[in-house]
Amino acid sequence: MIVAVAVGMLLLAALATLYVFSMRSFASMANYSDLNQKSRYASDIISRDIRSCLSVVSSSTTTLVLNEPDDTAGNNTTYLYDNLGGTLSKIKNGQTNVLLTGIDPDSLSFTMYQRPFVGANYEDFQTTTIPSQAKLIQFQWSCSRKLVSSQNSEGLEAAKVEVRNQ
Numbered sequence: 001m002i003v004a005v006a007v008g009m010l011l012l013a014a015l016a017t018l019y020v021f022s023m024r025s026f027a028s029m030a031n032y033s034d035l036n037q038k039s040r041y042a043s044d045i046i047s048r049d050i051r052s053c054l055s056v057v058s059s060s061t062t063t064l065v066l067n068e069p070d071d072t073a074g075n076n077t078t079y080l081y082d083n084l085g086g087t088l089s090k091i092k093n094g095q096t097n098v099l100l101t102g103i104d105p106d107s108l109s110f111t112m113y114q115r116p117f118v119g120a121n122y123e124d125f126q127t128t129t130i131p132s133q134a135k136l137i138q139f140q141w142s143c144s145r146k147l148v149s150s151q152n153s154e155g156l157e158a159a160k161v162e163v164r165n166q
Contacts, residue, residue, distance in 0.1 A: 027147055032155070035102065035145055039157045042088055042099040046139060049077055049090075050161040056131040061109045064137065068092075069165065081108045081141075088141070100143065108141035113160070136160050 046064075053066040062081040078091040081103070088100040088108060113125035113136035125136055140158035 024147075031145055031147055035143055035155050038100055039141075039143055039155050043139075043157050043159060045090065045099060046079060047159060047161045049079075050137045051164050053077070053163060054165050056112065056134040056137065056163065058131055059110050059112050059129075059134065059137070061111075064110045064139070079110070083108075100141070102143045102145050104142045104144055107143075109139070111138040112136070113138065134163060136162055 049066055049068065052069060054069055055067045057065040057067050057076050059065065062083065064079040066077045066079075068077050075093050079099075080089045080091060081087070082089070083105055086101060086103045086105065087098050088103060090097045090099050112128050112131065112134040114128040114130075114133040115135045116124045116126075128134060138158070138160045140156070142154065142156045144154040
């Protein structure tokens with residue numbers, strides 16, 4: 001009887017360990033999937049706006065201001081990164097829409113590139129700080145989320161997008 005109880009307890013302990021491991025794995029995968037979906041959504045919105053913009057009004061490592069073609073009231077589209085809050089917001093027509101949360105501190109940046117010079121390779125885009133020269137806009141960020149346990153879900157997003165209307 002004692003041997004049967006001991007073997008039964010070992011089996012129950014093994015099943016409990018497997019159950020806890022499975023639940024943590026499922027929670028991590030769900031968290032990662034949600035984080036990836038939101039990061040891709042923000043990337044798609046920014047890419048669409050960069051491709052369709054008429055020009056870049058101004059840019060810094062944490063702010064991007066675009067002159068949109070449907071901008072009849074003179075309001076530009078602004079992307080603003082809040083380093084303290086870890087959020088990326090889109091501001092258009094006075095309305096602020098938070099696109100992404102959970103951005104790691106100092107991981108988001110915007111970089112402008114100008115057209116290659118005549119005779120240069122197509123890949124030879126040089127960085128620029130002059131908005132009127134911007135032909136490519138690069139953005140990148142890293143996001144992470146901590147579950148109740150000590151596991152983290154992380155994601156990295158980076159892209160170079162061409163300003164087509166320029």
